[in-house]
Amino acid sequence: MSDIDELLQEELKDEEFAKAWEETELEYQIKAMLIAARLEKKMTQKELSVKSGVRQSNISRIEKGVCVPTLTTLNELAKGLGKKLRIELV
Template sequence: MSNYEKYLETQLQDLDFKEEYDNLEAEYQIIKAIIDARLELNLTQQELSAKTGIKQSNLSRIENGNCSPTVHTLSKIARGLDKQLVIKFV
């Protein structure tokens, strides 16, 4: 279990946090997907920044949930992670 997953598990025990998390689940899924893919490739934010042209500080804000990336930005991140961006409604 990653540090993020441990942290999330702890935070979800707080009912107020869980309610807000559920309301923002899609955003958290995006954040988790980015972090997991980056760590899977053993890339730092700085290295991903070099591959994508996105400032490291902006990647940090995205991963911390302090900004909502556009589809264009997500596409750049996906390419930098050698992934394909897929958006679907289920």
């Protein structure tokens, strides 16, 4: 377990923090997956923009967590990364 994971586990013991984390976890997962997939492909935001048709400024805002992308935008980004978007209820 990394230092960050350990810190998160400690912070999640605080009820107020845990509630806030739960409310924003999905947005965090989306931006983390997008960044990881882009870096895995060794692509810049600009390159992903060209391949996906999504403006680079929007990609930046999504990755910074400033905005939450629509499903259509996520699907276009996935295509630009050579991936398929899959959503599951677990």
